[in-house]
Amino acid sequence: MLGGAENDTYTLLDNIILQIRLPRVLLAILIGASLAVSGAAFQAMFVNPLVSPGILGVLAGASFGAALGMLLSEQWYVVQALAFLFGFVAVGVAVLIGGMVSNSRSTIMLVLGGVISGSLFTALLSVIKYVADPYSTLPAIVYWLMGSLTMGDLHGVLLVSIPMILSILGMIALSKYFDLLSLGDEEAKALGVNVPLIRFLAILLATLASSLSVVMAGMIGWVGLIIPHIIRMAVGPSHRLLIPLSAIVGAIFLLLADTISRLALSVEIPIGILTSLIGIPVFIIVLKNARAAWN
Amino acid sequence: MELKNIITVNDLHFSYPKHSVLNGIVFNLNRGEVVSLLGPNGCGKSTLIRLILKLIQPHQGEIWLENKTLHRYSHREIAKHIAYIPQYNNVPFNYSVLEMVMMGRVAKHGFFAAPSVKDAEVAHESLRRIGIDDLASRPFGHLSGGQKQMVLLARALTQEVNTFIMDEPVSGLDYGNQIRLLELISDLANQGYTFLKTTHYPDHALMVSSRVVVMNEGRIIANGLPEEVITSSMIREVYGIEADLITHNTRTWCIPSSTKGIR
Numbered sequence: 001m002l003g004g005a006e007n008d009t010y011t012l013l014d015n016i017i018l019q020i021r022l023p024r025v026l027l028a029i030l031i032g033a034s035l036a037v038s039g040a041a042f043q044a045m046f047v048n049p050l051v052s053p054g055i056l057g058v059l060a061g062a063s064f065g066a067a068l069g070m071l072l073s074e075q076w077y078v079v080q081a082l083a084f085l086f087g088f089v090a091v092g093v094a095v096l097i098g099g100m101v102s103n104s105r106s107t108i109m110l111v112l113g114g115v116i117s118g119s120l121f122t123a124l125l126s127v128i129k130y131v132a133d134p135y136s137t138l139p140a141i142v143y144w145l146m147g148s149l150t151m152g153d154l155h156g157v158l159l160v161s162i163p164m165i166l167s168i169l170g171m172i173a174l175s176k177y178f179d180l181l182s183l184g185d186e187e188a189k190a191l192g193v194n195v196p197l198i199r200f201l202a203i204l205l206a207t208l209a210s211s212l213s214v215v216m217a218g219m220i221g222w223v224g225l226i227i228p229h230i231i232r233m234a235v236g237p238s239h240r241l242l243i244p245l246s247a248i249v250g251a252i253f254l255l256l257a258d259t260i261s262r263l264a265l266s267v268e269i270p271i272g273i274l275t276s277l278i279g280i281p282v283f284i285i286v287l288k289n290a291r292a293a294w295n
Numbered sequence: 296m297e298l299k300n301i302i303t304v305n306d307l308h309f310s311y312p313k314h315s316v317l318n319g320i321v322f323n324l325n326r327g328e329v330v331s332l333l334g335p336n337g338c339g340k341s342t343l344i345r346l347i348l349k350l351i352q353p354h355q356g357e358i359w360l361e362n363k364t365l366h367r368y369s370h371r372e373i374a375k376h377i378a379y380i381p382q383y384n385n386v387p388f389n390y391s392v393l394e395m396v397m398m399g400r401v402a403k404h405g406f407f408a409a410p411s412v413k414d415a416e417v418a419h420e421s422l423r424r425i426g427i428d429d430l431a432s433r434p435f436g437h438l439s440g441g442q443k444q445m446v447l448l449a450r451a452l453t454q455e456v457n458t459f460i461m462d463e464p465v466s467g468l469d470y471g472n473q474i475r476l477l478e479l480i481s482d483l484a485n486q487g488y489t490f491l492k493t494t495h496y497p498d499h500a501l502m503v504s505s506r507v508v509v510m511n512e513g514r515i516i517a518n519g520l521p522e523e524v525i526t527s528s529m530i531r532e533v534y535g536i537e538a539d540l541i542t543h544n545t546r547t548w549c550i551p552s553s554t555k556g557i558r
């Protein structure tokens with residue numbers, strides 16, 4: 001009898017730690033690192049420190065895909081599959097538009113394509129919200145868009161961890177090229193860099209990592225923008241340090257933010273709201289300091 | 296054996312949708328030369344340089360780099376033959392001078408290889424040769440225009456190539472730095488490096504060139520020794536102003552003959 005009760009306690013503990021806490025901690029680490037590294041990579045590629053991982057529309061596309069999934073199906077895997085798919089579709093649209101309006105393949109045109117694609121999928125998301133059932137589906141979509149680390153089970157987290165870790169490692173491996181891309185395309189080419197290849201790999205890896213983060217936890221903003229800034233202020237702009245340190249600090253940042261979101265109030269604050277609330281004041285301070293560094 | 300011809304350009308044409316820029320350029324750069332490309336704004340000097348670096352593609356004609364046509368080279372292979380020194384521009388990321396110079400080594404590495412101790416040594420040595428080793432740890436963005444140009448020259452040295460292409464090397468520099476940079480170019484030329492540089496200044500072409508190529512409206516209109524090419528009639532034709540050429544202490548200077556001025 002007593003042994004049975006102990007077993008139940010262990011089973012319960014096991015459930016709490018392995019099935020609830022552990023996947024959540026792993027997700028925070030993976031997503032924090034993914035977003036920070038993707039942000040740093042895009043900032044180098046677009047030669048602009050104000051760029052975030054969503055610049056090519058991946059977050060808008062993945063959000064639309066997830067909302068579409070919630071509209072069409074009760075199955076969680078449909079939602080995740082559509083989020084992943086439309087993250088890539090949105091970036092594909094951005095790259096196509098960027099290439100269509102100009103054959104010079106300049107990054108300005110790519111940004112323009114991203115703005116158009118992002119707006120398109122944000123509009124389509126609004127359409128889904130408008131037609132969604134206001135008592136069940138709409139709240140689910142809205143809550144999901146606030147970002148949450150509570151949705152992953154251990155199996156799913158371990159599954160996405162493989163491509164996420166590979167994309168992060170891939171971007172770390174490309175880090176020396178990010179230094180050169182940030183000098184501008186022509187200078188990078190003249191120094192011997194295969195710019196189209198590096199740019200393609202960077203977009204592919206950052207899109208993979210970012211869309212998987214939306215798949216697992218919805219919209220979590222600001223991490224990809226502020227973490228690279230903070231690292232750059234601390235250790236300088238060289239990407240061979242910046243990219244791996246962004247991964248580490250991004251992971252720690254989101255883990256801390258998640259802990260605060262669980263503990264600060266009696267109800268849990270959605271993590272996406274919290275990262276914005278922390279991110280905005282941090283960013284203002286960073287901008288104030290960064291202005292001096294740019295000039 | 297090293298080929299005498301480094302770059303050979305045959306009947307090169309390039310145009311933008313609304314206007315043509317280059318109309319049948321024939322040009323060559325030989326080992327050991329210092330060639331100045333002279334011509335007014337929009338004559339096609341920078342376009343020619345960008346074509347030679349394969350940054351843009353010609354519409355007609357071909358470019359040879361040593362014994363192969365340019366389209367058979369990757370950017371990485373070109374960077375192992377030619378170092379490009381652009382006009383310095385500001386990057387929003389403030390790399391240190393050493394980081395900036397070490398970027399010249401990228402074509403020497405394997406795809407995933409990290410910069411090595413040797414790369415850092417080469418970078419320091421290049422900075423020493425230009426005489427700015429003391430700047431190594433300074434942020435590039437905080438340097439003066441002249442210092443930035445020197446850093447880019449040091450970066451070109453780390454590529455360990457014999458041919459340098461410079462686009463308006465003295466633009467934006469003060470008078471002293473302009474002369475210092477020209478002296479640096481002639482020092483390097485005396486050590487055996489080959490230079491192709493664009494310039495707006497006939498005086499600079501007269502001062503540091505073994506050959507001058509004059510371009511106007513997408514064509515080469517003169518090509519030869521500096522004193523033979525830079526004449527009053529050429530200045531009149533290309534720039535639309537009157538100028539005299541005056542020889543003093545074996546050196547020739549170009550002086551505008553306009554009498555206007557404020558005293």
